[in-house]
Amino acid sequence: MIDFENMRGSGEFKKHALPYLLGATRRFFGGSVKFDHNPINSIKHQYGIDILENERRGVYIVNSTCAIVLGRVLEGKTVVAAFSLQITNTTFTGLERLLNVFEGVLAITLSHSVKDKFSLKPHQFGDELLELTISKFFSRGRYDYRKFKQLVELFHKLANTKFEGRNFTTGLVLTRSFYAYANKRDHTRGGALLPLKEARKLSPIDPIDKRFWYLADGQTSYFLANPSLEIASAFLANSSRQALISFVDDYTLSKTIKGGDALFRVTSQSEYSITGSEGIEFNFKEGQWRIRSLTQIANLIRSTLNVKEDFIQSLLYYVFYLARRRLSSIIWIPLDAQKFDDLLLSKNSLTTAPFSLLDERHTQTLVRLLSSDGASIFNTDGALLSYGSVIDISKVTINGVKGTGESVASILAKNGLSVKISQDGTIKMFSAKLTNPIVI
Incomplete structure (x- = not known):
């Protein structure tokens, strides 16, 4: 096996097909993706993994937030060349089998593209690759x-x-x-x-x-x-x-x-x-594939807030309800409910006794409160502390082209957990435990 850079046609692949592959992989798994066309020495140097020891292996899970997927070019059962995709800043717990299916589909697609020097049908490394992965993930043996x-x-x-x-x-x-x-x-x-x-x-x-x-x-x-x-x-x-x-x-x-x-x-x-x-x-x-696991998301809420199961179930109910109906909202659950006033320019309450996430009778009213402008704040027992809260954006630094709402949610999550639901139905969950938000 040789490094992919030394294979004939690798330049055409990087020019035409690689952008499709990187974009699809990043959207699908979330996090960050790094392409390396010289993986043999670099992976050994960075992770201590010798990929030549077992050329039949195409996936290495370094830890729960980092995985290496090889792009292997095969001639029969012989691996002739490989590049690597290092996927980081996401969660791979429970996705081990999916990663192996994804690697297998990538190897087949690459190997069939050798004769064309990887330049024909570059789009097959985008959503077509993902849909073939999904189909084979469910279909194997069934x-x-x-x-x-x-x-x-x-x-x-x-x-x-x-x-x-x-x-x-x-x-x-x-x-x-x-x-x-x-x-x-x-x-x-x-x-x-x-x-x-x-x-x-x-x-x-x-x-x-x-x-x-x-x-x-x-x-x-x-x-x-x-x-x-x-x-x-x-x-x-x-x-x-x-x-x-x-x-x-x-x-x-x-x-x-x-x-x-x-x-x-x-x-x-x-x-x-x-x-x-x-x-x-x-x-x-929104024109793209994503993986999500409600079990994984529930575990993040549980580990961040140390809340009971009924709180987790109820929070996810409202988050998905708002997203399906394209209702924009920011929800914040501070770990320390005594230290959230510093970020607020206004607090609002409708009743003397608070509404609760956990009470079925409050559902329709809460949906309307949650979709009002500003942030809705709950404590960890489900009580609504404030709705339509205006956040002091002078304390928020906006980086890049992301909106104010997303920047606000990332700041709020430094104390607990926050969720930003956009009008396009996209859900982003922020936690101090995560480098990047989980896109749901």
């Missing part, structure tokens, strides 16, 4: 990845489809375990199966039947497809809605999506997601 890719393309279209002039949500579960959904063999999936009068086979040839897809809301009702992409039933989840006390389980359908199942759903305009039983969600929003 489905034909080409069928899975067909569903990815279908839901991309559905997310941008309107019925009677309006965008709509919808959903589908892909499974090999029909008997479990039918409550057979002592299995249950937390809902009821309703056979359709007529089964239909999904095909890329057919136009989208908007009226059909509109009938499943992707929140309580879903169509059920087998590996051949035949839909013969609808599935109605027992949970009537996502609740405060069980938001994470309700959102991920943890009682329903098991084993090799995959949950596809359009969640809002131009946004859709794919979730598996491991709780990892692949979310397509």
Whole structure:
């Protein structure tokens, strides 16, 4: 194996394809990505890892926030050259298998591009690479990845489809375990199966039947497809809605999506997601793919604030509710509730007794308070301390082109945890424990 720099065509790759690869990798995993075309000596010098010892290995997880993915060029089973992607400032806990699938897809794509000196179809190293990774991540040993890719393309279209002039949500579960959904063999999936009068086979040839897809809301009702992409039933989840006390389980359908199942759903305009039983969600929003894990996000909230489970579930409920409805908001939970006044120019309260994140009766009023201009501040027991709070921006340094709201949220997080929800639905969670925010 030689360094990629010494391989014929490497210059063309760096010129045309590398920008696609770096952009897609950065968006997908988050954090920072560094490309190295001479990895053999540099990785050994920096991390003490000799990649020549096992040329069949393509991924090295240095720690929970740093991983090295090799871009290996193969001739048969022989590795002829490699570059490295060092991904840092993000979290890889629970993503080990995904990293290996990503590396395998990258190796295949690189190896097929050798004859063209890596210059033909450079876009295949962008979103095409990510969608092939997602398809193979779910499909290995379960489905034909080409069928899975067909569903990815279908839901991309559905997310941008309107019925009677309006965008709509919808959903589908892909499974090999029909008997479990039918409550057979002592299995249950937390809902009821309703056979359709007529089964239909999904095909890329057919136009989208908007009226059909509109009938499943992707929140309580879903169509059920087998590996051949035949839909013969609808599935109605027992949970009537996502609740405060069980938001994470309700959102991920943890009682329903098991084993090799995959949950596809359009969640809002131009946004859709794919979730598996491991709780990892692949979310397509604002024209780009991101990975997010509600379990990982819950762990960050728990470790930062040392709060109870009902607080975590309720906070995430409001964060996702606001994001889906494109309501801008800043939420701050200070660890030291006695030391937040210094940053405030104003404090507001509506009632003498505070509203609470944990009380179902307060939900609709809280949504309106949280979406008002300014920051909403809660203590760690869920009580609303202030809403529409004006922050003293003279104490905020704005770096680069990020907005004032994001800069404010990063400052607030020095005492506890803050969340910035943008009008485009993007969620950024800031914590003193993180160098960069988590983009959700």
